[in-house]
Amino acid sequence: MSAPRWRAFVSSALVAMSLAGCSSTVAVDVAYPDANVNRATLASVRPRRVEVRPVADRRPDTTRIGVQPDEKKKPVVTSRPVADIVRDALVTELQRNGHTVVSDHPELVIAADVDEFSFDVVTGRSSAQYVGKAALALAVTDRQSGKTVFARRYVGIKRQTADLEAKHAARDVMDAALARAMHDLATDGELAQAFGGGRSDVQRI
Amino acid sequence: MKRAVAVLLVLVLAALSGCASSAPARQAGRPFDDVRRLTIVVSGESQFAVLAHSAEPGRTFDTLLKWTPYATLLKPIADLVHQAINWLMASDRKTDAAGDLRDVSPPAVVTRAFEETLRASGRFDDVRTAQREPVGEDRRRDDVVVRVTVPAWGLVRVREGDPDLLSAYADVRAEMVALETGTVLWKNDEDVTDTERLPLKSFTADRQLTRQRLVDVLQRAGRRMASELLYARSAGR
Numbered sequence: 098m099s100a101p102r103w104r105a106f107v108s109s110a111l112v113a114m115s116l117a118g119c120s121s122t123v124a125v126d127v128a129y130p131d132a133n134v135n136r137a138t139l140a141s142v143r144p145r146r147v148e149v150r151p152v153a154d155r156r157p158d159t160t161r162i163g164v165q166p167d168e169k170k171k172p173v174v175t176s177r178p179v180a181d182i183v184r185d186a187l188v189t190e191l192q193r194n195g196h197t198v199v200s201d202h203p204e205l206v207i208a209a210d211v212d213e214f215s216f217d218v219v220t221g222r223s224s225a226q227y228v229g230k231a232a233l234a235l236a237v238t239d240r241q242s243g244k245t246v247f248a249r250r251y252v253g254i255k256r257q258t259a260d261l262e263a264k265h266a267a268r269d270v271m272d273a274a275l276a277r278a279m280h281d282l283a284t285d286g287e288l289a290q291a292f293g294g295g296r297s298d299v300q301r302i
Numbered sequence: 303m304k305r306a307v308a309v310l311l312v313l314v315l316a317a318l319s320g321c322a323s324s325a326p327a328r329q330a331g332r333p334f335d336d337v338r339r340l341t342i343v344v345s346g347e348s349q350f351a352v353l354a355h356s357a358e359p360g361r362t363f364d365t366l367l368k369w370t371p372y373a374t375l376l377k378p379i380a381d382l383v384h385q386a387i388n389w390l391m392a393s394d395r396k397t398d399a400a401g402d403l404r405d406v407s408p409p410a411v412v413t414r415a416f417e418e419t420l421r422a423s424g425r426f427d428d429v430r431t432a433q434r435e436p437v438g439e440d441r442r443r444d445d446v447v448v449r450v451t452v453p454a455w456g457l458v459r460v461r462e463g464d465p466d467l468l469s470a471y472a473d474v475r476a477e478m479v480a481l482e483t484g485t486v487l488w489k490n491d492e493d494v495t496d497t498e499r500l501p502l503k504s505f506t507a508d509r510q511l512t513r514q515r516l517v518d519v520l521q522r523a524g525r526r527m528a529s530e531l532l533y534a535r536s537a538g539r
Contacts, residue, residue: 137533138423217461221355228460228495254495256458256471258355277526284532286423 123165124176125268129186129275131193137283139194142293147196148203148240149188152180152233153210163267166218166225173267179214183233186275190283196292205246205292206238213252216270220261229255229270231278237291247291253277334478334487335535337446338427342417343435346451346475348408352502353458353471402509408452408520412474415524416450423532441481448478450527455520457505457512458495465501470512470519476527490530494523 156179161172175182187209188198213232218225230252237247255273259266282288413431421429432440435447454473461467471494478488496519505512 135533137535138425219355219459219462219466224355226353226355226458226460230497232497252497254497256460256493256495277529280533281526281529284423284529 121171122161123171123173125173125271126176127182127268127271127275129182129189129279131189133276134189134193136194138286138289139190139196139283139292142289144195144197145292146199146202146204147191148200148206149184149191149198150206150208152184154178154180155210155212156214162214162271163216163218166220166261179211182275183209183211183214186279190279194283203240206240208236208238210234216267223261224258225261225263225266227257227259227266227270229274231271231274233278235282237288247288249285249288251278251281253279253281334446337487339446340420340426340429341436341447342413342429342431343447343449344409344413344431344433345449346409346453348452349454350403351454351456353456355459402513403516406513406517408455408472409450411517411520412452412472412524412527413450415521416528419525419528420531423528425532425535436481445482446478446480446487448476451475452520452523455516460495460499465503467499468502468505469499470496470515472519472523474523474527476531488531488534490527492523492526492530494519494526496522
């Protein structure tokens with residue numbers, strides 16, 4: 098590498114480092130890990146072709162999911178859009194339960210709104226309590242009849258005490274809150290029945 | 303030269319394959335997949351508490367200690383005073399908030415919701431609740447019990463502000479045990495928090511509201527625990 102190129106490389110690296118240090122937000126990688134997804138009650142009905150519509154983000158404040166509890170009070174954001182995180186979780190859960198997620202000729206259409214996806218921190222003397230909350234409203238429509246066959250709101254909340262300097266507490270409570278909402282959804286017998294076409298052919302598993 | 307490159311390539315590939323993330327081995331079946339009959343046993347004591355997680359007055363003490371030359375010496379004493387003051391304040395709040403709750407049995411409310419959710423799932427032939435561990439003939443019939451405890455419940459501060467907001471909460475524990483062997487087949491701890499957030503004043507001023515929120519969170523805890531049990535149980539279509 099020639100001297101001018103080296104200089105350019107070093108100065109770019111320095112600029113990038115300083116920008117990272119001055120970043121006005123903190124990004125956390127909230128996700129619903131595929132490895133932890135089980136076949137649950139939703140797997141007790143015949144496999145369906147399901148379209149999952151883009152998730153609508155209806156949070157009152159979409160600019161952040163919380164604030165860091167230190168003196169800088171930097172806003173905390175997710176590294177991916179919240180709507181994508183929730184849609185991916187839904188798709189993962191449906192697929193693991195034996196249903197096929199399609200974009201054309203579906204039997205069922207799922208529409209979901211996220212209305213809460215945030216955490217609060219209550220700081221104590223030597224520790225902080227994190228409370229993460231994920232709430233989504235789900236509607237299942239039968240494609241052929243156009244009727245909404247199921248609608249319900251699922252809320253997952255996780256409360257956790259952590260050190261004041263804990264780095265991953267925000268991500269951990271949001272991961273757990275999302276997982277709890279998804280587990281409630283996957284074990285919902287009425288949702289499974291709606292998937293099965295409302296018939297009482299839900300297998301005993 | 304070509305040989306060296308080839309060796310290098312092989313080494314790099316070997317290293318990469320060692321680092322490759324492999325899908326975790328999924329359990330084919332869980333130890334309680336074939337359990338069809340459940341006896342839920344209510345057990346343990348429940349402690350009612352109002353949790354504030356307050357930084358004060360300790361933070362003020364820390365500021366004052368900065369100005370004295372005896373900071374190191376006085377710090378442990380300040381910590382104790384901080385704890386004592388918060389304990390006294392929590393006791394007052396607890397007395398105010400827990401006025402009409404003597405007839406509420408947290409494990410009984412949780413267990414009822416847990417039982418109803420499991421029964422509605424249709425995944426068990428028989429689900430029933432017992433007040434104590436089965437003995438004699440019952441013990442022979444009930445091969446598996448789920449012990450449910452609610453170690454703590456009450457109100458917890460969930461948002462700082464003016465005013466602070468509190469929610470009802472319940473910490474619940476469940477343990478599924480095979481009676482014959484004593485083997486723990488499944489266990490789970492759930493911190494359950496109500497979806498409603500209200501100022502402390504709302505809880506202390508309206509006993510009926512407080513009671514309703516607390517009973518609701520206990521029922522929610524029972525349903526949550528059932529969801530986790532059902533989720534942990536393999537569907538195995």
